[in-house]
């Protein structure tokens with residue numbers, strides 16, 4: 077099948093990524109490792125390794141292993157607050173990774189420049205139009221705008237509102253990828269028409285056949301509906317928790333208890349603020365691993381977006397991408 081209309085709207089994004097379609101699989105810690113990343117890129121999308129809390133040595137191994145599974149371009153997602161961020165950038169440069177995605181906050185000083193000088197493209201997240209403009213002015217090559225429907229750490233604004241606020245201003249002159257809550261191609265078509273260069277999906281790909289996520293993690297996704305993917309609650313104003321969207325379970329309740337515990341430590345002045353916040357973040361890193369790798373769907377963190385209701389069975393990545401492209405093309409053809 078030809079996807080002429082969709083391909084035409086995706087051309088800028090696909091050229092930038094070096095992929096057939098401008099469909100990125102957003103990095104998902106523990107899920108987006110060599111197998112899923114290579115499968116996405118081999119199927120014409122753009123896979124992104126989730127570095128998460130990996131050490132530089134581990135990232136080095138992961139990139140090497142991914143390269144053995146695909147000849148196609150893929151990216152690496154680095155969390156801006158990683159203590160070894162500059163060493164991780166060096167690892168990417170050593171492998172000549174073409175695209176580095178900086179997630180989790182404003183990029184630290186020198187990081188964007190270091191990535192650019194290695195020859196790689198820099199992709200940043202922007203939660204507001206003002207920050208998007210600033211990042212693009214200061215060296216970012218493309219942006220992802222991600223709404224609160226998404227799985228994992230989220231901002232407060234929905235994808236549909238962010239897209240209306242940002243795409244009319246930046247979509248024509250810059251490359252903006254839209255993420256959050258995308259489960260079908262009709263939505264992709266809509267964002268492309270509004271000026272997006274492409275899209276990023278996470279939840280829809282998390283349970284693909286090639287994903288190494290535990291079978292119980294996948295089963296929980298297949299059973300869940302949109303309303304099961306809820307956001308974590310912040311308990312204490314001193315501990316500004318970035319909300320996380322995940323399937324409701326005992327682990328989510330435990331996170332609330334963890335905040336109460338850390339707030340108590342702050343009250344007793346037995347812990348510094350920075351350490352307290354780190355404890356909260358580390359809680360999620362370990363909990364996600366328990367869910368994805370060990371299959372502990374009760375106590376682990378089941379990060380998932382609201383589009384989880386549209387994930388009903390295990391399918392090869394290539395079939396998911398094909399379905400998305402067919403749906404987008406059919407929608408555009410009906411216009």
Ligand SMILES: Cc1cc2nc3c(=O)[nH]c(=O)nc-3n(C[C@H](O)[C@H](O)[C@H](O)COP(=O)(O)O)c2cc1C
Pocket residue numbers: 101102103104105107126128153179180222225226227228229255256257258276277278279280282378379380381382383
């Ligand atoms: C299980 C899971 C883990 C995630 N981990 C990360 C991460 O480590 N870094 C990151 O930038 N985004 C992370 N995300 C967000 C995805 O990259 C992507 O932007 C998001 O899933 C898109 O929204 P969707 O889930 O509605 O498709 C994660 C999402 C999920 C579902």
